């Protein structure tokens with residue numbers, strides 16, 4: 001085990017929409033899904049399903065759904081279709097396997113986010129660039145139809161993967177100590193969200 005090597009992979013991961021159209025090996029996609037499968041999940045229910053979209057025709061339709069009407073702050077849709085788009089879904093029926101005393105939504109989405117992050121990290125270690133894509137609410141039903149996703153299965157995010165055209169500079173991070181509290185919440189350090197929205201706005205492109 002090598003914490004520095006692990007941190008290096010974590011710190012090298014960039015949200016990067018600028019990928020080449022060149023195909024990526026299926027073995028890489030499989031590794032990403034293998035990494036996802038080792039994520040923790042509530043009650044080990046592993047509610048995830050991964051739809052790997054590689055067909056040019058489906059990607060074109062997907063792009064039409066994702067782009068929707070232009071609006072400020074819309075998620076960035078890359079100019080070049082990436083060679084693989086992995087649509088990450090969760091089978092909502094598995095929420096029933098969690099204890100009734102907890103917020104099941106929270107456990108469900110946390111499990112899926114852990115899986116998604118593992119995919120990004122595996123891709124980074126394989127030299128791939130990835131993007132984390134949120135789907136507009138209005139795009140959900142058209143996407144469900146396009147990919148024939150059953151009603152019980154919810155679409156959670158897209159993971160776009162390809163070889164990087166260029167690697168963007170890392171985005172700044174809060175100082176480690178800034179987010180740490182000891183024994184109790186230090187209310188003096190409650191952050192100013194209004195000021196944050198004023199300084200970098202709503203959307204995905206912060207700094």
Ligand SMILES: Cc1cc2nc3c(=O)[nH]c(=O)nc-3n(C[C@H](O)[C@H](O)[C@H](O)COP(=O)(O)O)c2cc1C
Nearest residue numbers: 013014015016075076132133134135171204205206
């Ligand atoms: C849950 C989640 C949803 C995101 N959705 C989008 C998105 O729809 N479009 C986008 O451009 N970036 C999206 N991002 C990426 C963030 O903007 C990005 O992670 C952040 O700006 C930090 O940059 P970095 O990942 O390169 O360090 C999302 C990230 C997360 C964790």
